[in-house]
Each structure stands twice: as C-alpha cells, then as structure tokens.
Amino acid sequence: MANRILIVDDEGHIREVIRVALKKAGMDVIEARDGKEALLRFAADRPDLIVLDIGMPEFDGLDVCREIRKTSDVPILFLSARDEEIDRILGLEIGGDDYVTKPFSPRELVARVNVILRRLSPRNGEAKAVPTALSQGSLLIDPEQHVASFAGTPLKLTAIEFGILRAFLTRPTSVFNREQLMRAAYQLNIQVSDRTIDSHIRNIRAKLAALACDNVIETIHGVGFKLGRCEKEA
Numbered sequence: 001m002a003n004r005i006l007i008v009d010d011e012g013h014i015r016e017v018i019r020v021a022l023k024k025a026g027m028d029v030i031e032a033r034d035g036k037e038a039l040l041r042f043a044a045d046r047p048d049l050i051v052l053d054i055g056m057p058e059f060d061g062l063d064v065c066r067e068i069r070k071t072s073d074v075p076i077l078f079l080s081a082r083d084e085e086i087d088r089i090l091g092l093e094i095g096g097d098d099y100v101t102k103p104f105s106p107r108e109l110v111a112r113v114n115v116i117l118r119r120l121s122p123r124n125g126e127a128k129a130v131p132t133a134l135s136q137g138s139l140l141i142d143p144e145q146h147v148a149s150f151a152g153t154p155l156k157l158t159a160i161e162f163g164i165l166r167a168f169l170t171r172p173t174s175v176f177n178r179e180q181l182m183r184a185a186y187q188l189n190i191q192v193s194d195r196t197i198d199s200h201i202r203n204i205r206a207k208l209a210a211l212a213c214d215n216v217i218e219t220i221h222g223v224g225f226k227l228g229r230c231e232k233e234a
Helices: 012-024 035-047 059-071 085-093 107-122 124-129 159-170 178-186 195-211
Strands: 004-008 030-031 051-053 077-078 098-101 134-136 138-144 149-150 217-220 224-227
Touching: 004 012, 004 035, 004 138, 012 030, 012 107, 030 035, 035 051, 035 059, 051 107, 051 149, 059 077, 059 085, 077 085, 077 107, 085 098, 098 107, 124 159, 134 159, 138 159, 159 178, 159 224, 178 195, 178 217, 178 224, 195 217
Parallel strands: 004 030, 004 051, 051 077, 077 098
Antiparallel strands: 134 138, 138 149, 217 224
C-alpha cells in the first residue's frame, strides 16, 4: 500500500513541486493550504507523514506541529524559507523529524521522506539484521515493531530519535561521533548539521529525564556520545 503524505504550504507552486515528486516516487498525496486546513485533513485522512511549511500566515507550521503532537507521533518534515539555526532547533525540539530549507531539491526531499518512512517500516532484510529486541538497563526497543519503553513506560520517539537509540543499543559499549550518528539515523547520503544531531540527542535525554533517567546518553567531550546506564536515578 502506498504511503499517504500530507503536504501543507500556502504557496500553490511549492505544493505542486512536492506533489509531482512524491507521486513519481509512488506515494499518495493530500494537500492543505494553511494550518487550520492541515489539522482538518490530518484528522480526516490520517497521513503516514506530513511535509509542513513553517512560515504560513496566522496558524503557522510550528503551531500545527504542537497541536498534532498532543495526540499523534506522525513523522513531520519541516519546510522553511529561512536557514536560521534557531528555526532548525525549535522545529526539531517541538517534535519534528527533519528539516529542509527552501529552495530545495525535490529529489532530496523525497530521499528524506523515504528515510523517515523506512525507519517506521523496515524492510524484511533490515529487520532481520537487528535482534528482535535491544535493551540496556531499563531501556528497551523493538526495531521490528518500532516500539520503545523505559521501565515499562512506552516512549514517544520520532523516527530519527528511534534510529539514534537503535544505533546506541546495537553497539552499547561504543562511542559514536556525530557523523556516525547521522549515518545511523538517516541511512542515505544526506548532510545535516552537527546542531541537528545535538537537538535529537537533547530531545531523547529530555524524554528519559521525564521518567527519572538522567543517564541515557553520555557526552564524551571531544569525541561524541555513548550509551549510558539507562537506569532510574535513586
């Protein structure tokens, strides 16, 4: 079954470019012209992923993301006409999975969409290459079912956050630099900034800290990151 993608942008020609590219890639497309229509289409059509413009008038993309995150972990790929680092970090911190700056290459956008979707539905070969369940301390993830939990409490992770944790749990004693984490999370030859990876790491830590775990990922200064004990603090 083809993946259903919701495109949200107030510029018609942008929606057309994305629509054509995604349909050529074999995906079904739904469109919305503004934030309010986006929420209506999301509720009615339940897309597999949302391509969401940040800079829309009145109800912008960040507002839409905040509303959707109250009830759903559907992957969100942000679009923005501005390449400011604060936009990138803010977008990821409120629950975005990735970020593309306008003007963009339709081929790259499709590649990023495929990376996120592949994280949600691993191919058979990929699922078999990783143990059914991976754990460290009280942290458990199941790559095949794409579920994660800590001390029995389900974790709501974005596709990229899940990919980063899976990399750590696959090699629990290894230290990863940012480039290695980029490859593990994105899998294709896509370049993202170091700050983007840092945002994902910060989000993972925050979600575990809310469950009284402050040792999920350790920073190895000058090198990168490694998996921590993943246990509740006494």
